[in-house]
Amino acid sequence: MIETRAIASLETPALLLDPEKLKANVQRMHRRIAALDGVLRPHGKTAKSIDVMNLVSEALGDAGLARSLQSQGITVSTLAEAEYYAAHGYRDIVYAVGIAPNKLARVAALLRQGVKLTVLLDSLAQVQFLMAAGEREQISFGFLVEIDSDGHRAGIAADDPALLLIAEHASESQWVEFRGVLTHAGGSYDCRSVDAIKAMAEQERNAMLHAVAALQKAGFTCEMVSLGSTPTAQYAQSLEGMTEIRAGVYPFHDLVMAGLGVCQVEDIAISVLTSVIGHHSGQLIIDAGWMALSRDRGTAQQAVDQGYGVVCDEQGHVMADVIVSATNQEHGVVRHRHGHDLSAEEYPAGRLLRVLPNHACATAAMFSAYQVIQDHERVQAWPRINGW
Numbered sequence: 001m002i003e004t005r006a007i008a009s010l011e012t013p014a015l016l017l018d019p020e021k022l023k024a025n026v027q028r029m030h031r032r033i034a035a036l037d038g039v040l041r042p043h044g045k046t047a048k049s050i051d052v053m054n055l056v057s058e059a060l061g062d063a064g065l066a067r068s069l070q071s072q073g074i075t076v077s078t079l080a081e082a083e084y085y086a087a088h089g090y091r092d093i094v095y096a097v098g099i100a101p102n103k104l105a106r107v108a109a110l111l112r113q114g115v116k117l118t119v120l121l122d123s124l125a126q127v128q129f130l131m132a133a134g135e136r137e138q139i140s141f142g143f144l145v146e147i148d149s150d151g152h153r154a155g156i157a158a159d160d161p162a163l164l165l166i167a168e169h170a171s172e173s174q175w176v177e178f179r180g181v182l183t184h185a186g187g188s189y190d191c192r193s194v195d196a197i198k199a200m201a202e203q204e205r206n207a208m209l210h211a212v213a214a215l216q217k218a219g220f221t222c223e224m225v226s227l228g229s230t231p232t233a234q235y236a237q238s239l240e241g242m243t244e245i246r247a248g249v250y251p252f253h254d255l256v257m258a259g260l261g262v263c264q265v266e267d268i269a270i271s272v273l274t275s276v277i278g279h280h281s282g283q284l285i286i287d288a289g290w291m292a293l294s295r296d297r298g299t300a301q302q303a304v305d306q307g308y309g310v311v312c313d314e315q316g317h318v319m320a321d322v323i324v325s326a327t328n329q330e331h332g333v334v335r336h337r338h339g340h341d342l343s344a345e346e347y348p349a350g351r352l353l354r355v356l357p358n359h360a361c362a363t364a365a366m367f368s369a370y371q372v373i374q375d376h377e378r379v380q381a382w383p384r385i386n387g388w
């Protein structure tokens with residue numbers, strides 16, 4: 001029997017998760033991808049929790065959308081996630097952050113356990129240290145080449161000659177295996193309209209088509225052609241030519257996604273439960289500072305700047321125009337966007353509030369457990385991992 005407790009008995013700050021919202025978000029996204037005949041490889045970096053991944057699987061099963069995630073592939077952003085999910089039966093994992101040599105002993109250990117762990121790189125230097133480690137460990141490392149489809153972060157351009165050099169170099173060694181190409185249109189987070197996200201999704205796909213064509217012309221086949229982010233997954237018009245699409249934050253959603261038009265504020269499945277601990281010049285002080293909410297200011301450049309988060313009442317109803325406007329380590333300052341007083345009568349010390357996060361990954365990372373809401377009033381603690 002798993003223990004539950006009343007939300008009102010929780011010590012604050014605490015990370016609340018609404019499983020019904022999460023399931024609805026999952027079903028919405030997977031239905032979209034299924035309608036495009038696509039395969040979604042969920043990113044486990046936001047959840048960092050086997051229980052949450054099981055809930056995603058349950059949501060898919062309920063909707064008749066897919067088998068459990070264990071039998072499909074997932075994406076991770078740390079080796080800690082890869083080891084954790086592998087220990088819970090996941091066998092096909094893409095580690096979607098450029099590889100460094102000091103991580104290869106752990107990668108090799110996972111490969112020896114029978115995990116198909118695919119690493120990511122974008123330079124000949126990385127292929128070379130992979131080869132050296134392969135010989136040392138007597139194991140072959142499978143890898144993808146990262147393509148830069150939007151000038152946002154990492155990767156090489158689809159027409160960079162280095163792409164073919166990497167594939168050629170790899171084909172000469174038994175210690176590395178070229179598996180294909182990967183891109184992440186993180187630039188979709190900066191789009192200012194749904195049409196711009198649609199165009200970004202097509203730009204992301206075109207970059208991959210371009211890279212695959214160049215490789216094919218040189219005699220190389222791509223077992224994997226992997227692209228994606230939540231905004232481009234939500235608004236992709238075609239996934240033709242792609243073997244999979246990756247998305248991570250979609251089960252949770254957050255204010256950045258709502259600001260982009262990818263979800264509604266009401267869809268956001270996580271929030272930080274906090275207590276009013278003081279009053280100052282018509283503003284509230286709460287016990288959720290940046291150590292609870294994170295320093296993420298992802299909505300700062302959007303049409304509506306949500307400060308460090310949107311405030312809801314204890315039941316999770318959004319309070320219009322009440323936001324966390326500033327944070328210290330353990331203090332948050334809550335104010336009305338238009339300067340109206342937030343009184344001690346209405347918000348006495350000890351009153352519970354919830355804060356919706358700008359960026360679900362960053363906020364969840366501040367906690368070691370989810371408090372999963374059951375029947376509106378009670379919660380069950382689900383552990384999550386952090387670190388590398």
Ligand SMILES: Cc1ncc(COP(=O)(O)O)c(C=O)c1O
Pocket residue numbers: 043075096097183184228229230231246247248249250
């Ligand atoms: C390489 C890579 N793929 C996929 C994702 C998932 O993107 P999102 O969180 O928008 O779903 C991320 C997120 O940072 C990423 O870095």
